[in-house]
Amino acid sequence: MAAKVFESLGKLGLGLAVAGGVVNSALYNVDAGHRAVIFDRFRGVQDTVVGEGTHFLIPWVQKPIIFDCRSRPRNIPVITGSKDLQNVNITLRILFRPVTAQLPRIFTSIGEDYDERVLPSITTEILKSVVARFDAGELITQRELVSRQVSEDLTERAATFGLILDDVSLTHLTFGKEFTEAVEMKQVAQQEAERARFVVEKAEQQKKAAVISAEGDSKAAELIANSLATAGDGLIELRKLEAAEDIAYQLSRSRNITYLPSGQSVLLQLPQ
Numbered sequence: 001m002a003a004k005v006f007e008s009l010g011k012l013g014l015g016l017a018v019a020g021g022v023v024n025s026a027l028y029n030v031d032a033g034h035r036a037v038i039f040d041r042f043r044g045v046q047d048t049v050v051g052e053g054t055h056f057l058i059p060w061v062q063k064p065i066i067f068d069c070r071s072r073p074r075n076i077p078v079i080t081g082s083k084d085l086q087n088v089n090i091t092l093r094i095l096f097r098p099v100t101a102q103l104p105r106i107f108t109s110i111g112e113d114y115d116e117r118v119l120p121s122i123t124t125e126i127l128k129s130v131v132a133r134f135d136a137g138e139l140i141t142q143r144e145l146v147s148r149q150v151s152e153d154l155t156e157r158a159a160t161f162g163l164i165l166d167d168v169s170l171t172h173l174t175f176g177k178e179f180t181e182a183v184e185m186k187q188v189a190q191q192e193a194e195r196a197r198f199v200v201e202k203a204e205q206q207k208k209a210a211v212i213s214a215e216g217d218s219k220a221a222e223l224i225a226n227s228l229a230t231a232g233d234g235l236i237e238l239r240k241l242e243a244a245e246d247i248a249y250q251l252s253r254s255r256n257i258t259y260l261p262s263g264q265s266v267l268l269q270l271p272q
Contacts, residue, residue, distance in 0.1 A: 025059040033070040035100050037107050039063045045104050065112065067103050071095045071166045076120055080128045086136040091172035092123055092150070094165055102162035110161065118161045126154045136175055143170065 030036045036050035040062050050064070057064060077091045096115065098106055106114050130150050131139065139146055151168035158165050 026056050027054055028057060028064045029054050030064075030066065033068065035067050035069050035103055036064040037067065037103050039065060045108050047104050049100055049103050065107055067098060067107075067112070069097055069100055069103075071097045072115075074115065074119060075171070076123045077172070078124050078127045080124075080131045082131055082134060082136045082139060084135045087176035088131055088136070088139065089172065089174045090127055090131065090170060092127065093167075093169050093171045094119065094123070094154075095167040096158070097164050097166065099162045099164055106162045114161070114163070118158070118163065122157045122161075123154060126150060126157060129153065139173065143173065146170065 028036070030050055030052045032052055034052065036055070038046040038048065038050065038057065040046060040058075042061065055064075072095070074094050074096065075091055076094065077089070080088050080090065082088050096119065098114065110117055127150060130146060130153060133149075134142065134146060147168070147170045150170070151165070154168055155165045
């Protein structure tokens with residue numbers, strides 16, 4: 001009797017395990033920010049896109065393919081040429097995500113690794129096309145325009161593959177060694193030219209100052225000559241008195257000067 005009971009319990013447990021396995025294989029989860037595409041072994045890829053949550057499927061007949069629909073970053077380096085045939089190294093940073101409604105078409109025509117298959121090729125194509133419109137100097141001075149043009153063209157191109165680009169930016173822009181050296185030499189030449197211009201302007205200012213000083217001296221001499229002609233030697237005598245007064249004042253303040261009254265040289269035993 002006990003053996004029959006255990007046998008029944010064993011069969012029941014086996015049945016529950018099989019049923020649990022079937023139910024578990026018939027459930028799948030779609031995490032937040034993800035979407036699922038169902039592949040049916042008999043009907044192929046279904047057009048319906050499954051949203052977030054837990055869902056049922058037919059075991060061994062249907063298979064869910066999960067896609068991440070959140071914005072993801074990707075850096076793509078490209079080496080191309082400018083309008084004046086200068087080598088340009090550009091790194092483009094892209095934030096991309098798939099169009100949810102087009103996931104079945106993306107999976108059917110491109111595959112789960114759609115970003116690896118699409119983004120490098122279209123990014124290289126667009127960058128080469130846009131950069132070739134600008135000279136090397138324009139790529140530096142008009143970087144915002146270049147970035148905007150790349151963003152517009154790349155967004156339009158990616159839309160044909162069912163991709164949305166939330167942001168496109170140029171994070172790295174450098175030129176070849178020869179161009180970099182040429183730019184440095186140009187900057188040095190400009191600095192030398194500025195220094196030479198400063199020297200020339202300084203010389204011109206000194207020249208003007210000398211001319212003005214000479215004109216002032218000439219005018220002063222002319223005024224003095226007119227004064228002498230009008231007042232005679234009185235002006236000269238006045239200047240002599242003023243000079244003598246100034247000399248006497250300076251000598252009186254010096255400690256190395258001693259004054260002796262007239263006729264007192266005998267105190268020093270000096271010859272008469």
